[in-house]
Amino acid sequence: MPTKFQRWKERITATDIVMWFIGFALLVFIILGSILTLRAGRYTPVQWFDFVIYGLAQGSIYALVAMGYTLVYGVLRMINFAHSEVFMSGPFTAYYVAAYFYRSSLLESHPVICLIIVFIVSMTISTLIAFLLERIAYRPLRNAPRLIPLITAIGASFTLMYLFRGLYGTGFQAYPVWEIFSGKWALFKGLEIGKIQVFVIFAAALVMVALYLFIQRTRIGKAVRSVSEDKEAASLMGVDIDKTISVTFIIGGAAAGAAGVLYALVFKQVFFMMGFIPGIKAFTAAVLGGIGNIPGAMLGGLLLGLLESIGPALFLDGFNIAAPYQLKDAIAFLVLVLVLIFRPTGLLGERLAVKKA
Amino acid sequence: MALLEVKNINVYYGKIHALKDLSLNVDKGEIVTLIGANGAGKSTTLKTLSGILKPRSGSVQLEGDELTRYPAHQIVTRGMIHVPEGRRIFGRLTVQENLEMGAFTVKNEQLNRTNLTKVFDIFPRLKERRKQLGGTLSGGEQQMLAMGRAMMSNPKVLFLDEPSMGLAPVLVDSIFENVRQMHASGMTILLVEQNARIALQVASRGYVLQTGSIALADTAANLQTNEMVRKVYMGEA
Numbered sequence: 400m401p402t403k404f405q406r407w408k409e410r411i412t413a414t415d416i417v418m419w420f421i422g423f424a425l426l427v428f429i430i431l432g433s434i435l436t437l438r439a440g441r442y443t444p445v446q447w448f449d450f451v452i453y454g455l456a457q458g459s460i461y462a463l464v465a466m467g468y469t470l471v472y473g474v475l476r477m478i479n480f481a482h483s484e485v486f487m488s489g490p491f492t493a494y495y496v497a498a499y500f501y502r503s504s505l506l507e508s509h510p511v512i513c514l515i516i517v518f519i520v521s522m523t524i525s526t527l528i529a530f531l532l533e534r535i536a537y538r539p540l541r542n543a544p545r546l547i548p549l550i551t552a553i554g555a556s557f558t559l560m561y562l563f564r565g566l567y568g569t570g571f572q573a574y575p576v577w578e579i580f581s582g583k584w585a586l587f588k589g590l591e592i593g594k595i596q597v598f599v600i601f602a603a604a605l606v607m608v609a610l611y612l613f614i615q616r617t618r619i620g621k622a623v624r625s626v627s628e629d630k631e632a633a634s635l636m637g638v639d640i641d642k643t644i645s646v647t648f649i650i651g652g653a654a655a656g657a658a659g660v661l662y663a664l665v666f667k668q669v670f671f672m673m674g675f676i677p678g679i680k681a682f683t684a685a686v687l688g689g690i691g692n693i694p695g696a697m698l699g700g701l702l703l704g705l706l707e708s709i710g711p712a713l714f715l716d717g718f719n720i721a722a723p724y725q726l727k728d729a730i731a732f733l734v735l736v737l738v739l740i741f742r743p744t745g746l747l748g749e750r751l752a753v754k755k756a
Numbered sequence: 757m758a759l760l761e762v763k764n765i766n767v768y769y770g771k772i773h774a775l776k777d778l779s780l781n782v783d784k785g786e787i788v789t790l791i792g793a794n795g796a797g798k799s800t801t802l803k804t805l806s807g808i809l810k811p812r813s814g815s816v817q818l819e820g821d822e823l824t825r826y827p828a829h830q831i832v833t834r835g836m837i838h839v840p841e842g843r844r845i846f847g848r849l850t851v852q853e854n855l856e857m858g859a860f861t862v863k864n865e866q867l868n869r870t871n872l873t874k875v876f877d878i879f880p881r882l883k884e885r886r887k888q889l890g891g892t893l894s895g896g897e898q899q900m901l902a903m904g905r906a907m908m909s910n911p912k913v914l915f916l917d918e919p920s921m922g923l924a925p926v927l928v929d930s931i932f933e934n935v936r937q938m939h940a941s942g943m944t945i946l947l948v949e950q951n952a953r954i955a956l957q958v959a960s961r962g963y964v965l966q967t968g969s970i971a972l973a974d975t976a977a978n979l980q981t982n983e984m985v986r987k988v989y990m991g992e993a
């Protein structure tokens with residue numbers, strides 16, 4: 400009669416032990432780094448505040464893009480690697496509209512209307528690309544083995560990237576600057592907050608709330624959720640699966656198009672590969688929150704943004720690492736690795752499935 | 757003419773000939789049962805009627821309308837609903853939302869309210885649990901939800917695939933009591949069961965399915981006394 404401990408021991412492999420060791424070492428490193436940084440007191444509270452605001456702004460953009468990954472994963476159980484190009488296509492196209500507004504001084508005289516138009520153009524293009532992507536690349540593979548649509552997604556990602564390179568060229572294009580977003584607002588005691596960060600956070604929150612309500616409250620939103628759970632049962636209720644999957648790509652695309660403009664406003668430039676890194680980050684955010692879980696994507700995005708902006712200073716600076724901020728991408732991907740090792744279901748993922756098992 | 761008329765359908769899984777020239781019919785207001793052993797093709801029959809599977813030949817007509825040409829989601833609109841084997845409720849949707857999904861094709865709000873009242877009359881438990889996630893319900897409650905959800909589509913015919921599956925005997929009795937109540941509220945039901953004894957108690961007519969074809973068709977009373985049925989499907993020596 401084996402004891403509980405013996406049975407437990409049998410299930411543990413050498414890989415598990417190595418993984419735990421790595422995880423534990425990282426945890427010690429992070430805690431030690433944080434203590435050293437805080438003891439050195441190199442950063443003022445104002446600077447920490449800035450980190451948080453920048454992190455939240457960046458994180459809300461990730462959250463919007465992550466929503467697209469998670470929605471599509473929900474209905475198709477695949478990672479749409481071409482979503483980063485959906486994210487790029489909108490703002491890149493809208494750049495030409497923005498540049499026209501800038502040249503014709505409309506941007507100066509009617510900044511808000513111009514901004515709205517830029518958003519509409521970007522969201523329309525991203526939505527259209529997402530819609531066509533599903534129709535052309537993924538739908539014919541609906542019943543293919545799972546690896547095939549995944550590889551197709553990577554192919555579609557490159558195809559779109561180079562299609563837009565062919566259309567708009569290889570160069571970086573400087574996005575016009577909206578004067579209304581330049582500068583900062585003074586709060587109190589020397590605290591300042593960037594106008595563009597405030598705008599990004601609020602705009603992203605608005606889109607997220609709208610999306611969430613759409614998914615939770617509307618008839619079509621319920622159809623999307625039921626298709627995510629059980630396609631056959633949904634079709635037995637009269638849900639058109641094809642149409643619902645299209646809707647999923649459309650809302651994911653619209654969110655990515657909005658996120659793309661916010662990204663372009665913050666970084667003030669666009670180019671054909673601009674989707675690549677934020678795409679992987681948003682995917683990381685979706686996995687962090689629990690892929691397939693909509694609130695999880697929002698949470699994952701915000702957390703990742705915060706980790707990226709606070710992390711380098713907090714975890715690394717204490718070790719006197721030169722230019723820690725350049726390691727922010729490493730931190731993001733480390734998060735991905737850690738989540739995959741220790742909590743593959745993400746923070747909010749599939750709790751119900753675990754309970755059922 | 758019967759409400760639902762199935763004529764000579766042939767269904768294949770690749771090379772496997774799962775249904776062979778199967779015919780059956782259901783009249784308005786009836787409970788008809790289709791009994792048969794595991795693997796006989798009962799679920800395949802219902803899946804074909806609800807459009808998940810397409811027959812290679814044969815016809816399925818509801819009030820004379822040929823349904824095999826429609827995809828599954830359009831068949832619901834035309835008045836047939838399928839409560840699949842294993843209930844298949846949406847675990848991450850609330851009970852209320854599950855019922856709303858049942859009414860997905862019904863645009864008439866007045867009708868939805870009437871149907872919801874009917875469902876809650878038969879299944880008061882669902883009313884108590886309407887804010888809970890479907891996945892948190894017990895097996896019996898999930899079966900109730902699956903049946904209530906189907907009623908919300910305001911069907912002309914309702915297909916029930918093995919409602920007794922995986923339930924304790926006490927629960928089986930109460931689920932079949934619910935089936936009677938659904939029938940009394942005006943539902944026409946095609947009931948698929950392995951549990952022939954209880955199925956023949958609620959049905960008025962029955963078909964016996966053997967490896968993809970109908971072996972027997974008779975009134976429930978006659979089938980209950982049939983030698984072969986008693987032996988093979990009710991486990992009597």
Ligand SMILES: Nc1ncnc2c1ncn2[C@@H]1O[C@H](COP(=O)(O)OP(=O)(O)O)[C@@H](O)[C@H]1O
Nearest residue numbers: 769772774792793794795796797798799800801
């Ligand atoms: N998806 C499938 N692919 C291949 N064969 C199947 C499939 N589903 C059912 N079958 C076969 O078809 C026959 C009928 O199955 P089914 O309709 O599920 O039987 P029942 O519901 O009466 O138990 C069985 O022999 C089964 O193995």
Ligand SMILES: [Mg+2]
Nearest residue numbers: 798799800841
């Ligand atoms: Mg079956």
